[in-house]
Amino acid sequence: MNLxxxxxxxxxxxxxLVVVHEYGHYSVARLCGxxxxxxxxxxxxxxxxWVSPKTGTEWTIxxxxxxxxxxxxxERENVDTPIPADLLSQTFNRKSVWRRFAIVAAGPVANFILAIVLFGVVFATGVTEPAAIVATPTANTLAARAGFEGGETIVAARTGNAADSEPVRSWSDLRWKLLGAAFDHKRVILSAKDRHGTSDFQLDLSGLGEKDIDDDFMSHLGFEPGGGTLIVAGVQAGSAAQQAGLVTGDRLRAVDGVPTANATTFIAYVKAHAGQPLTLQVERGGSGKNANANANASANTTSTPATQGKLEDLRVIPQMQRDDATGQQVGRIGAELAxxxxxxxxxxxPIESLQxxxxxxxxxxxxxxxxxGRMIVGEASLKNLSGPVTIADYAGKSARxxxxxxxSFLALVSIxxxxxxxxxxxxxxxxxxxYYLVEAATGKVVSDRWQLVFQRxxxxxxxxxxxxxxxxxxxxLIHF
Incomplete structure (x- = not known):
């Protein structure tokens, strides 16, 4: 069924996506005659x-x-069959360089317009997202050095020398504002509320390099979603977690007496304590809901926090395993977390959604x-390239x-x-x-010989x- x-x-x-892209070429070509x-x-x-009786265009699937x-x-494609004189004015090659430029550019532009409309629909109809509540940041990260302690709700952001702050409505909104400031190498001032009131926190993102901006961008800065509950979504058979008595649905409240509500910081703590006994405070019962996530990874779900259940202390000893990413020996307990x-x-x-x-x-x-560009110069891995199999996988997941x-997935692929x-x-x-820019600058068409070389x-x-x-x-697919 999933397949x-x-x-x-x-x-x-x-x-x-293909229809929109090609219709961009088609519509502008028709406008240009x-x-x-x-x-x-x-x-x-x-x-x-099917052949249109009005335009004579053959529509094909x-x-x-x-x-x-x-x-x-x-005319370049009709060498053996001369084009009738009354149709020569309708040939692509006889149009001005800027009209040809517009026709070719219309395809990608149509994709961008589609993305704007799709994102606009998503923003206008509404989407449920994690709130912009900050978890306790890792020491020595930018978030920690800025003064965040965890539990603050970010409500506004001001970039660079801007006079006015922009509201921060969700975690996704916060991520995009920080990503934009990082790309522009600017500092950003975040306004956040906690039990003491509203305070400003300054982050200087001017020192970040292109290599620092990746999928884990927020984690590198020290920002993780907070204010929630870390739950056990699954326990691997024979693992340290199973031996300790962890079961699916347990809510992790603390490790060695330190409150924990974030999978990233919990996993980092477990990795650093291979073979050392840890005391986990877990909560059972209440109204918590199970969530699915990948093994030893975190996943954000849009559920309300669980009500209070029974608290228990469990002793677990992380098993030493090799980390595929670093090659080092780290601790793992074999629990799936969310x-x-x-x-x-x-x-x-409507207007703000389109904006x-x-x-x-x-x-x-x-x-x-x-x-x-980073992949070309070797600053980013070519593993970031994806083909039709991955696109199909994400298409199915997003549809479910x-x-x-x-x-949102359609908009992303369209871009x-x-x-x-x-x-x-x-x-x-x-x-x-x-080619057309060269022609416009020099007044000469790029020769067929050079076009053939470049095409190959x-x-x-x-x-x-x-x-x-x-x-x-x-x-x-085969994980190697």
């Missing part, structure tokens, strides 16, 4: 064809649904370009989470498709745009990237 959901979600995602011969979704043998194309009337954090319903007005959608699309586009998650196509690689839209190089680049992405997909 069927993944395949259907993947088909819908690819179908929507270019005759479109074929609009194809997919490649290979046509499964369905082909057998291989991993892309699409718009074929326009072009963090239940206070949640908040975030909803915006936020545009800002989110811009931020993600900049992040994608910088991440790709609900409409908001699936729309990735837009950015990818704008890269200055021949055979992609960005490569053609580069670009094709080799695309094949290499596709091979790496497919290898990463397979590696994730």
């Amino acid at each position: 069927l959901i993944e395949l259907l979600a993947f088909a819908v995602a690819i179908g929507v 270019v005759k479109v011969l074929r609009f194809s979704i997919g490649f290979g043998k046509p499964l369905f064809q 082909a057998a291989l649904p991993l892309g699409g194309y718009v074929k326009m009337l072009d 963090t239940q954090v206070p949640s908040i319903d975030v909803r915006y007005g 936020l959608g545009a800002r989110r699309t811009w931020d993600l586009s900049v992040y994608s370009v910088r991440m790709f 989470l609900g409409p908001s998650a699936f729309l 990735s498709l837009g950015v990818l196509n704008l890269l200055p690689i021949p055979v992609l839209d960005g490569g053609h745009l580069l 190089a670009g094709l080799a680049c695309i094949v290499a990237l596709s091979a790496i992405a497919l290898f990463n997909d397979l590696a994730r």
